[in-house]
Amino acid sequence: MTGALEAALRTRRDRGGKCLVPYLTGGLGEDWLETIQAASIAGADAVEIGVPFSDPVMDGPTIQLANDKALASGVTPQLILDRLRGADIGVPTAVMTYGNIAYRMGYQRFASSLADGGVSGCILPDIPLEEVGPWAEAADAAGVETVLLAAPTSPDERLVSIARRSRGFVYGVGLLGITGVRDQLADSARVIAARLKEVTDRPVLVGVGVGTPEQAVEVCEVADGAVVGSAMVQRMLDGGGPEGVAELVGEFRSALDQRF
Amino acid sequence: MSAEYPNVATWNAATPNAATWNAAAPNVATWNAAAPSAVASNAVAPNGGAQPGFMADPSAEGRFGEFGGMYVPETLVPACQELDRAFRSAWADPTFRAELTDLLTHYAGRPSPITGCDNLSEELGCTVLLKREDLNHTGSHKINNVLGQALLARRMGKTRLVAETGAGQHGVATATAAALFDMECIVYMGTVDIGRQELNVFRMKLLGSEVRAAKSGSQTLKDAVNEAMRHWVSAVESTHYCLGSVMGPHPYPWMVREFNRVIGDEAAQQCAGLLDGGTPDVVVACVGGGSNAAGIFSGFADTDAELVGVEPAGGAAVGRAVPGIVHGSRSYLMQDEWGQVLEAQSISAGLDYPGIGPEHANLAATGRARYEPVTDAEVVEAFQLLARTEGIITALESAHALAWIVRAQDELAGKTVLLNLSGRGDKDVAQMMDVLG
Numbered sequence: 100m101t102g103a104l105e106a107a108l109r110t111r112r113d114r115g116g117k118c119l120v121p122y123l124t125g126g127l128g129e130d131w132l133e134t135i136q137a138a139s140i141a142g143a144d145a146v147e148i149g150v151p152f153s154d155p156v157m158d159g160p161t162i163q164l165a166n167d168k169a170l171a172s173g174v175t176p177q178l179i180l181d182r183l184r185g186a187d188i189g190v191p192t193a194v195m196t197y198g199n200i201a202y203r204m205g206y207q208r209f210a211s212s213l214a215d216g217g218v219s220g221c222i223l224p225d226i227p228l229e230e231v232g233p234w235a236e237a238a239d240a241a242g243v244e245t246v247l248l249a250a251p252t253s254p255d256e257r258l259v260s261i262a263r264r265s266r267g268f269v270y271g272v273g274l275l276g277i278t279g280v281r282d283q284l285a286d287s288a289r290v291i292a293a294r295l296k297e298v299t300d301r302p303v304l305v306g307v308g309v310g311t312p313e314q315a316v317e318v319c320e321v322a323d324g325a326v327v328g329s330a331m332v333q334r335m336l337d338g339g340g341p342e343g344v345a346e347l348v349g350e351f352r353s354a355l356d357q358r359f
Numbered sequence: 360m361s362a363e364y365p366n367v368a369t370w371n372a373a374t375p376n377a378a379t380w381n382a383a384a385p386n387v388a389t390w391n392a393a394a395p396s397a398v399a400s401n402a403v404a405p406n407g408g409a410q411p412g413f414m415a416d417p418s419a420e421g422r423f424g425e426f427g428g429m430y431v432p433e434t435l436v437p438a439c440q441e442l443d444r445a446f447r448s449a450w451a452d453p454t455f456r457a458e459l460t461d462l463l464t465h466y467a468g469r470p471s472p473i474t475g476c477d478n479l480s481e482e483l484g485c486t487v488l489l490k491r492e493d494l495n496h497t498g499s500h501k502i503n504n505v506l507g508q509a510l511l512a513r514r515m516g517k518t519r520l521v522a523e524t525g526a527g528q529h530g531v532a533t534a535t536a537a538a539l540f541d542m543e544c545i546v547y548m549g550t551v552d553i554g555r556q557e558l559n560v561f562r563m564k565l566l567g568s569e570v571r572a573a574k575s576g577s578q579t580l581k582d583a584v585n586e587a588m589r590h591w592v593s594a595v596e597s598t599h600y601c602l603g604s605v606m607g608p609h610p611y612p613w614m615v616r617e618f619n620r621v622i623g624d625e626a627a628q629q630c631a632g633l634l635d636g637g638t639p640d641v642v643v644a645c646v647g648g649g650s651n652a653a654g655i656f657s658g659f660a661d662t663d664a665e666l667v668g669v670e671p672a673g674g675a676a677v678g679r680a681v682p683g684i685v686h687g688s689r690s691y692l693m694q695d696e697w698g699q700v701l702e703a704q705s706i707s708a709g710l711d712y713p714g715i716g717p718e719h720a721n722l723a724a725t726g727r728a729r730y731e732p733v734t735d736a737e738v739v740e741a742f743q744l745l746a747r748t749e750g751i752i753t754a755l756e757s758a759h760a761l762a763w764i765v766r767a768q769d770e771l772a773g774k775t776v777l778l779n780l781s782g783r784g785d786k787d788v789a790q791m792m793d794v795l796g
Contacts, residue, residue: 153576153699154685156588157432163575175697198430199684203698225684227436229420230428250434252595261433272434276593 102244104145104191104219104267108302108324111144117355118268118304118324119315121331121348122147122195124165125183126174130340132182137341138331139189142352146188147222147326150176150196157224157307159279161329165336176200176209183216193220193246193267198234201226206234210241220244220267228261235264246270249295251287262299271295271322273308279329280310284317292322312354319355327351413727414616414653414660414718421609421688424724426717429608430684435588438595439687443610445515450617455510462506463621466539467496469503470625473633473777478748483764485771488639489751489780490626490655499754499782500622500651501532505601507618509536512599519543519598523573523587525552525580525647526709526756527559528782529603534568536601544568547586549579552708558786577702579711580647584686604648605716608687612716616653623658626777640774643667644781645759646730647674647710649719651781656728664777666728668719669763671738674703676715677723677730683714690717706735706794707755709782737762739794742784754782755790 101109108118121138125131125148135146151166151174158166176196183192194213201209201223213221221243226234228247238245244267249258251272262269273288274281288305295303305318306326315325334343421427421443429439449455463469471494476487492500512520520537522544524530530546537544546563550572553560563570573582584607591600605612605619631637642659644652646668656666670677676691683692685700693701693713705711715730722728733741738755741762745753753761757780764776784791 154581154585156585156686157592159589167575170699177697197684199692199694199698199700201698202682202684202689203694203696224432225430225687227429227431227433229436230430248433250432250436252434252437254437257437272432275434275595277589 102219102242102266104193104244105302107144107191108268108304112302112323115359117319117359118144118302119348119351119355120145120147120304120324120326121344122149122306122326122328123344124149124151124162124169124332124335125179126151126169126172127165127335131335132186133341134335134344135188135192137345138348141345141348143190143348144324145191145193147193147195147328148179148183148218150179150194150200152197152200155197157277159277159329161280161333161336162278165332176204180212180216183218186217188217191219192217193222193244194218195222195224198223198226201234206237207241210237210243213243214241218243220246222246222248222270224248228257228264231264248272249291251275251291255294258294259298262295262301265301268302268304269295269299270326271303271305273305273318276308278307280333281308284308284314288318289321292318296321312351315351316354316358319359412661413722414657417609417613421613423612423718423721426682426690426720427609427612427688429687430689431608431687432592434592435595435608439608439610441515445511446610446614449511449514455514459507459510462510463503467502467506468494469621471495473626473629476749479745482748483768483771485764485768485773486775487764488775488777490622490777492622492651492779492781493751493753493757493783497528497532497535498785499528499532500619500654501529501603502535503621503654504603504615504618504650505529505532505536508599508601509540509542512542512601513540515599517597517599519545519594520601521545521587521590521594521598522547522601522603523580523583524548524603525583525711526707526754527552527556527563527786528709528754530568530570531559531562531566533601533603534563534566537568538566545590546570547573547583547590549573549577549583551578552580552583555790556708556786558789579702579708581700581702581713588686604650605653605718606648606686606688606690606714612688612718615650616657616718619650619654620657622651622654622779623656626655627658630777634775638662638664639777641665641667641771641776643669643760643763643776644779645669645710645756646715646719647712647756648714649716651779653716653718655777655779656722660727666722667763668728668730669759670715670730670732671703671705671707671710671759672732672734674705674710674712675732676713677719678732680723682720685714688717690720691715691723706738707759709754709756710759731763733759733762733766737766741765742791751780752784752788753780754784755787757781
């Protein structure tokens with residue numbers, strides 16, 4: 100059964116377009132929910148919502164800072180999910196956080212909280228294929244799509260298994276490293292996209308190191324779409340608010356739509 | 360005095376046991392002379408590692424009971440799997456084991472002796488023996504693991520080491536091995552720890568390593584681990600992550616314990632020659648991540664000896680007994696109700712860590728070992744006590760183990776207690792000058 104997240108991304112792809120998924124930190128600033136809604140209106144196909152964790156090992160300085168600021172303001176996973184419940188985002192959402200947030204709440208309870216909050220997908224970057232079983236079972240039962248990461252270091256046979264177990268889309272990690280904007284798109288971004296496209300029909304989106312509209316266009320020559328995190332979060336940290344983030348999402352959207 | 364403490368009397372007086380110890384010069388000499396071959400024979404036929412029961416090998420998925428696993432970003436999974444294969448192959452290879460034994464013997468100075476503490480024993484009413492890991496090269500047990508990992512990294516074709524450090528002991532040991540093996544080395548250390556462990560920071564630089572400040576979060580060991588893992592994610596193809604404790608993703612908790620098993624294997628043999636009955640009543644060690652404790656426990660897990668790990672009260676992961684997932688494994692973890700990791704608080708930078716190795720969580724859950732908290736004030740007292748009674752300036756980490764003995768002296772009356780003195784205290788002297796005014 101195809102979930103709302105995967106359905107939305109497939110729809111974009113089937114029309115010949117490229118998928119744009121901005122990542123925004125939940126609980127960062129008073130207007131974070133309005134910022135997510137603004138990103139949706141500005142052309143996102145789905146929105147990734149970061150639930151802050153104290154020890155985000157996959158994240159670079161920008162998202163670390165956003166996490167720390169949100170946590171310092173007293174935000175909790177429950178507060179974020181409570182505000183999402185009943186909110187009209189307009190596009191599917193996926194929560195990105197770390198395993199311990201889900202584990203502490205209990206996998207079943209966390210999965211059903213996501214479903215209750217209207218969240219379609221979930222990304223837990225420190226729960227790889229070998230460990231994902233108990234979580235994925237709970238998520239499947241609650242109707243939450245578990246997105247798995249595939250990395251430049253993953254051997255071919257792993258890519259097959261990862262793509263098979265992933266729901267929503269397959270998240271290709273664009274480079275060897277942590278989240279953050281780089282001057283140039285790494286060669287590995289297009290390589291991982293091509294390797295994944297070889298083995299799966301599921302939408303293949305690349306994130307980590309995709310920080311400008313030009314880089315998004317470049318990776319989408321191979322991938323079905325791009326996840327853009329640190330650039331968006333930096334805009335939030337700079338006080339750009341819903342308008343500032345919407346403007347940036349619009350720039351990515353236009354660049355992708357002009358090219359594809 | 361000694362009449363009040365029959366066991367101490369036994370130790371001092373001319374009972375067969377004490378005679379063995381005191382007349383022991385020959386015995387000790389025999390031990391020392393025999394040690395290299397004894398260790399080498401251990402190496403070929405490892406004791407305990409493959410035996411069923413407590414402190415056996417983890418499951419193929421890297422689990423000790425319900426704890427452990429490999430909770431890392433996908434980028435690192437292939438690296439951990441490669442490391443698992445490489446370690447299994449090396450550990451079964453007599454050439455690798457012989458090379459490591461040679462390094463441990465002629466470079467690190469193993470075997471480390473066991474010191475009987477007559478004065479301290481008399482004061483406490485129990486027989487205290489110290490396993491002297493403080494006498495190793497670089498001043499702690501950390502060299503055991505680091506020489507093993509550096510040798511393994513070279514075998515795997517890696518040219519760089521990255522490490523985290525708290526007190527700086529693991530950082531210094533890693534920097535030492537990097538110098539010896541001519542490898543590039545980067546050590547992450549929390550900004551707070553850099554401030555309180557200046558001496559070790561200078562040592563690492565002197566040894567040719569780069570020390571990078573971990574400025575996020577609590578700016579201590581936990582954050583240094585985060586930064587080291589982030590670095591590894593970015594440089595995984597050329598770099599080996601030389602993790603310093605029995606924590607992290609599989610195979611680290613198992614591999615680091617195996618590299619420290621030499622402590623327990625030696626101590627078991629030494630005790631067999633020194634003690635009536637062959638084993639101490641209690642084996643005690645401090646626990647941050649838990650590598651020195653895992654090392655000495657592994658020599659006694661299949662005996663009747665009681666195993667006690669001592670945590671700082673401000674970093675008592677087992678004391679709170681809440682499981683969590685961080686830094687690659689599922690174990691007990693200090694965290695809030697939402698799963699945010701809490702900042703540990705300890706006078707000792709080396710134990711200032713909110714988690715504990717997964718095998719310790721399993722030893723606690725199964726009841727094979729127990730874990731006790733001690734306060735900073737008790738640690739400061741114990742630090743001074745050992746200096747005053749035995750002329751040994753211990754690391755603050757190891758002083759935790761002694762602090763527990765002091766606290767539990769009534770319970771321990773008449774018993775024989777083996778304490779793993781995991782490190783020496785030179786690095787802590789400046790801090791203690793401030794504390795003691």
